[in-house]
Amino acid sequence: MRRADGIRVLVFLAASAGVLLLPRLISDFRAQQLAYVGIYFIALLGLNLLTGITGQISLGHGAFMLIGGYTTAILISHQEPPLELLGHQFTGDMRDIWTIPLAGLVAGFAGFLFGFPALRLSGLYLALATFAVAVAAPALVRKYQGFTGGGGGINLFDVEGRTGGSTTDPITFETTSGVDILGFHISSFNVWLYYLCWTLALVLFAAAWLMLRGRLGRSLRAIRDSELAAVSSGVNLARYKTLAFGISAFYAGVAGSLLALATTFVNPDTFPIALSIFLLVGVVVGGLGSLWPLVFGAIFIHFMQIEWAQKADLVIPDWIPFLGDIDTDAPGAPAVAFGVVLILIMLALPSGAAGLLRTLKSLITRGYHRVR
Amino acid sequence: MADFFQQVVAGLGSGAIYASLALALVLIHRATGVINFAQGEMAMFTTYVAWTLTANHGWSYWPAFVATLVFAFVLGVGIQRVVINPVANASILTIVIVTIGLVLTFNGLAGLIWSSEVRAFPSPFPNETWSIGGVAISQQDVGTFGVVLVLVLLLWAFFQFTKIGLALRASALNPGASRLVGVRVGWMLAIGWGLAAMLGAVAGMMAAPTIFLDPNMMQAILIYAFASAILGGIDSPFGAVVGGLTLGVGLNLIGAYVDFVGADLRLPVALLVILVVLLVRPAGLFGKPVTRRV
Numbered sequence: 001m002r003r004a005d006g007i008r009v010l011v012f013l014a015a016s017a018g019v020l021l022l023p024r025l026i027s028d029f030r031a032q033q034l035a036y037v038g039i040y041f042i043a044l045l046g047l048n049l050l051t052g053i054t055g056q057i058s059l060g061h062g063a064f065m066l067i068g069g070y071t072t073a074i075l076i077s078h079q080e081p082p083l084e085l086l087g088h089q090f091t092g093d094m095r096d097i098w099t100i101p102l103a104g105l106v107a108g109f110a111g112f113l114f115g116f117p118a119l120r121l122s123g124l125y126l127a128l129a130t131f132a133v134a135v136a137a138p139a140l141v142r143k144y145q146g147f148t149g150g151g152g153g154i155n156l157f158d159v160e161g162r163t164g165g166s167t168t169d170p171i172t173f174e175t176t177s178g179v180d181i182l183g184f185h186i187s188s189f190n191v192w193l194y195y196l197c198w199t200l201a202l203v204l205f206a207a208a209w210l211m212l213r214g215r216l217g218r219s220l221r222a223i224r225d226s227e228l229a230a231v232s233s234g235v236n237l238a239r240y241k242t243l244a245f246g247i248s249a250f251y252a253g254v255a256g257s258l259l260a261l262a263t264t265f266v267n268p269d270t271f272p273i274a275l276s277i278f279l280l281v282g283v284v285v286g287g288l289g290s291l292w293p294l295v296f297g298a299i300f301i302h303f304m305q306i307e308w309a310q311k312a313d314l315v316i317p318d319w320i321p322f323l324g325d326i327d328t329d330a331p332g333a334p335a336v337a338f339g340v341v342l343i344l345i346m347l348a349l350p351s352g353a354a355g356l357l358r359t360l361k362s363l364i365t366r367g368y369h370r371v372r
Numbered sequence: 373m374a375d376f377f378q379q380v381v382a383g384l385g386s387g388a389i390y391a392s393l394a395l396a397l398v399l400i401h402r403a404t405g406v407i408n409f410a411q412g413e414m415a416m417f418t419t420y421v422a423w424t425l426t427a428n429h430g431w432s433y434w435p436a437f438v439a440t441l442v443f444a445f446v447l448g449v450g451i452q453r454v455v456i457n458p459v460a461n462a463s464i465l466t467i468v469i470v471t472i473g474l475v476l477t478f479n480g481l482a483g484l485i486w487s488s489e490v491r492a493f494p495s496p497f498p499n500e501t502w503s504i505g506g507v508a509i510s511q512q513d514v515g516t517f518g519v520v521l522v523l524v525l526l527l528w529a530f531f532q533f534t535k536i537g538l539a540l541r542a543s544a545l546n547p548g549a550s551r552l553v554g555v556r557v558g559w560m561l562a563i564g565w566g567l568a569a570m571l572g573a574v575a576g577m578m579a580a581p582t583i584f585l586d587p588n589m590m591q592a593i594l595i596y597a598f599a600s601a602i603l604g605g606i607d608s609p610f611g612a613v614v615g616g617l618t619l620g621v622g623l624n625l626i627g628a629y630v631d632f633v634g635a636d637l638r639l640p641v642a643l644l645v646i647l648v649v650l651l652v653r654p655a656g657l658f659g660k661p662v663t664r665r666v
Contacts, residue, residue: 051465055465057464057465057468059409059468059472117647117650117651120650120651120654121650121651123464123465124405124406124407124464124468125650125654127407127409127464127468128407128598128602128646129643129646129647129650131409131595131598132595132598132599132639132642132643132646132647133643135591135592135595135639135643136595136639136640136642136643139636139637139638139639139640140637140640142636143636143637273591277472277475277476280469280472281472281476284469288465335476335477335479335480335483336476336477336480336481336484337480338473338476338480339473339474339475339476339477339478339479339480340473340477341473342469342470342472342473342476343455343470343473343474343477346459346462346466346469346470346473347455347458347459347470350462350466
């Protein structure tokens with residue numbers, strides 16, 4: 001192990017400890033918001049592996065999240081008879097947790113399969129095809145109503161055995177909520193959600209780092225930089241591209257599954273085309289090809305969606321005549337902000353937060369004049 | 373049988389709308405090798421401008437139509453100059469992301485300015501039908517088809533018989549050589565964007581009376597336009613028109629006669645068209661196959 005890697009591992013452990021201790025310092029509401037940030041972080045790790053590292057544009061990652069979310073929702077909402085898989089019966093406590101890896105695998109397999117037609121598409125055409133997938137996926141969900149609940153979706157709130165949900169005792173009418181896990185009692189659903197999302201996020205982050213620092217990462221980057229050179233150097237294009245699609249979709253599936261558990265509800269509008277686009281925005285904001293700076297992308301897409309509407313007054317001053325009677329609570333406000341920021345970043349800072357941090361770092365360590 | 377012809381005529385009407393948006397995509401792709409994901413949202417935005425002129429400022433239809441085309445042209449030129457030109461030499465990914473940024477901006481702006489309420493849009497054609505041999509033909513569909521046809525012919529004449537048209541074709545074909553003979557290639561590309569925005573505006577204004585006006589109205593149409601452009605060959609203007617009409621008629625017939633598809637699965641069918649054409653014959657029906665030298 002190189003010395004730099006040792007430092008990275010230490011920083012990772014310290015950051016993990018910080019993430020695990022954070023709920024003691026913040027409110028329940030913030031814990032919920034940060035749980036969503038964790039979910040987006042997982043999805044961004046996956047998308048970045050495909051788009052940032054391998055150079056394959058996907059405008060349809062929301063579709064893989066949809067597959068993951070629906071896998072979880074269908075598995076845990078079908079009560080009678082209980083589903084059985086590999087000798088494990090999906091009943092009782094924590095069965096929703098066990099659907100998360102399954103959701104990842106189902107989405108990952110779908111991604112792997114999509115990787116085959118994608119082999120013949122490059123650049124623009126791949127962007128087009130994935131975009132069409134993301135637009136078409138909700139239509140398919142609406143069509144197969146018996147399976148997916150159609151436009152009405154699947155409600156997971158009242159499902160028996162939902163981890164962390166509150167249950168009322170039928171005799172004493174005493175409401176109990178929370179989770180007992182590893183000897184700890186977590187009383188709030190939101191805090192439980194936070195731990196669930198961030199534990200998975202940290203594990204998947206570490207997995208991504210380990211995968212990308214070796215042969216796999218080298219091969220994928222080679223494909224991004226020049227397919228021709230990669231093939232000439234013995235990289236099996238078909239194998240690595242489909243693998244990248246598979247892994248990337250696995251991450252998206254896990255994120256989709258967590259999103260379903262977090263919102264306790266799925267319908268086609270949980271995974272709109274906008275989600276796919278926001279994910280791309282997040283990767284760009286974090287920095288294409290980066291790993292941990294994607295957290296900034298995740299924070300950006302969550303808080304822009306939630307909080308922009310209230311702060312839009314600051315952005316559009318009253319004295320601009322034409323825009324005077326604009327309703328700043330209108331749903332368009334976050335989209336405009338997203339769009340403008342996206343374009344500005346591409347024009348001014350194409351390497352995103354990661355690039356900004358690199359520049360700052362070299363400013364500090366090498367002095368201003370050495371910076372290119 | 374009368375029902376069949378009715379479906380065909382209705383399909384030609386919507387196909388004309390797909391064709392004009394597909395033509396816009398082809399125009400930009402030919403000139404710059406970029407697919408403009410914001411083409412649909414720009415069309416939606418300009419359609420809102422036409423709506424404001426007629427509903428809020430009391431303009432009658434055709435002056436508003438022409439004013440909107442002028443606005444669309446200026447908008448297209450402006451966008452190319454301000455945001456596309458600076459990234460013209462960047463990677464495909466960068467340009468795609470910038471056009472996605474435009475999608476979000478226009479979609480959001482329309483919601484902010486005009487709210488996301490669904491609105492009725494006036495039609496220049498009477499909402500009546502002609503009956504020919506038992507086939508009821510909607511005047512709306514015929515009118516749409518006619519407007520798009522006239523527009524395509526005008527555009528063709530512009531490219532074929534004017535000096536600017538020649539310069540436009542030259543800068544798409546060989547920017548370096550065009551620059552050497554004094555063509556201002558940057559501005560030609562901007563004019564290309566402006567013309568594409570005009571085509572989009574026509575598509576939007578023709579579509580809005582039937583599907584109503586809201587900020588997301590063009591999203592499905594954009595997918596159909598993608599499918600049309602891919603089907604006809606992404607570099608072939610003639611292909612885009614044929615592709616659009618084929619897709620319009622085809623989708624209508626499939627929707628009417630294949631119960632399984634119905635009205636719900638049209639988008640997935642368009643997706644299937646895109647994937648199958650790209651995999652089987654990437655150049656489309658009328659495009660030239662691209663050979664790559666390695």
